Amino acid sequence: MLSDTQINDFWRDGYLVAPDAVTPAQLDALRRDVAGWVEESRHHSAPFGPPTLDGRPRFDMGEEHSAAHPALRRINNPSDISAAYMEVVKSSAMTDMVADLVGPDLKFHHCKINLKLPGSNTEVGYHQDFAYTPHTNDDLVTCLLMLDDMTLDNGCLKVIPGSHKGPLYSLYDGERFTGAVAPAVERQFKPAEIAVTGRAGSVCFMHTCLLHGSDANRSDKSRGLYICVLSAADAFPLSKNVMANPNEGMILRGHPTRTARLVARDIELPIAYKQASFFAVQGQRSASAGGRA
Numbered sequence: 001m002l003s004d005t006q007i008n009d010f011w012r013d014g015y016l017v018a019p020d021a022v023t024p025a026q027l028d029a030l031r032r033d034v035a036g037w038v039e040e041s042r043h044h045s046a047p048f049g050p051p052t053l054d055g056r057p058r059f060d061m062g063e064e065h066s067a068a069h070p071a072l073r074r075i076n077n078p079s080d081i082s083a084a085y086m087e088v089v090k091s092s093a094m095t096d097m098v099a100d101l102v103g104p105d106l107k108f109h110h111c112k113i114n115l116k117l118p119g120s121n122t123e124v125g126y127h128q129d130f131a132y133t134p135h136t137n138d139d140l141v142t143c144l145l146m147l148d149d150m151t152l153d154n155g156c157l158k159v160i161p162g163s164h165k166g167p168l169y170s171l172y173d174g175e176r177f178t179g180a181v182a183p184a185v186e187r188q189f190k191p192a193e194i195a196v197t198g199r200a201g202s203v204c205f206m207h208t209c210l211l212h213g214s215d216a217n218r219s220d221k222s223r224g225l226y227i228c229v230l231s232a233a234d235a236f237p238l239s240k241n242v243m244a245n246p247n248e249g250m251i252l253r254g255h256p257t258r259t260a261r262l263v264a265r266d267i268e269l270p271i272a273y274k275q276a277s278f279f280a281v282q283g284q285r286s287a288s289a290g291g292r293a
């Protein structure tokens, strides 16, 4: 699916954008489900179910959420509840392309939707995904499938090319798990950040150790990303999946293995946070029936 040049670009830069990662029919089905969930969120004033495997709310809204101006920002593991989202995990060009990067044996870890609706304040502090999902080796790819056109104005992803080859930065401030790198680290890298834009249906593949974040949506257009974390079959988790789901470890391409491949590296483990999404871990409160939560 991917050319040698694309594969080399991914390993050099730590990310790669590819168009047409799903068919137009698949994209329509994904977008239809999101539209329905946004409508449903208008009837809720706090994160709501159906719960995830570990009993947490599946849908999370920012504290600015209201029926008139929904700020649904996260759907945890939509493939648990939607055939359209499961189909893309199992049968899409997106998954075939990841097999070119870290396959041929490929498995599923978790998925989620990050949504930035117009008027919402959601932003993402810089972090490396591996610090949330440490494994025995780092052949993990975060696939960020664009459900909407992703532009400079609607809170596009920002990445630091090449940062996947550097150190892993702590997501702790002393004993507190902040879910984001220290402000000094973010300041250090900010000048090198690249904005990732693309048409709906495109995907950005990110190496799990790539530093990235994003700003709030300042436009009147929605920005949705369907984010799937896939790994080589011989990468085994070193911590509890904070995005617990019944499909963790599902083989998507190739064959399973019982042999874990290890890389020599010190890895700081994350906490098993209880909030409905990492946005709240990073300090952006969820909507709450009684006001702030």
Ligand SMILES: O=C(O)CCC(=O)C(=O)O
Residues within 6 Å of the ligand: 114, 124, 129, 155, 156, 157, 212, 213, 214, 225, 227
């Ligand atoms: O939604 C975004 O802009 C970034 C996504 C992200 O950083 C993540 O989910 O790890």
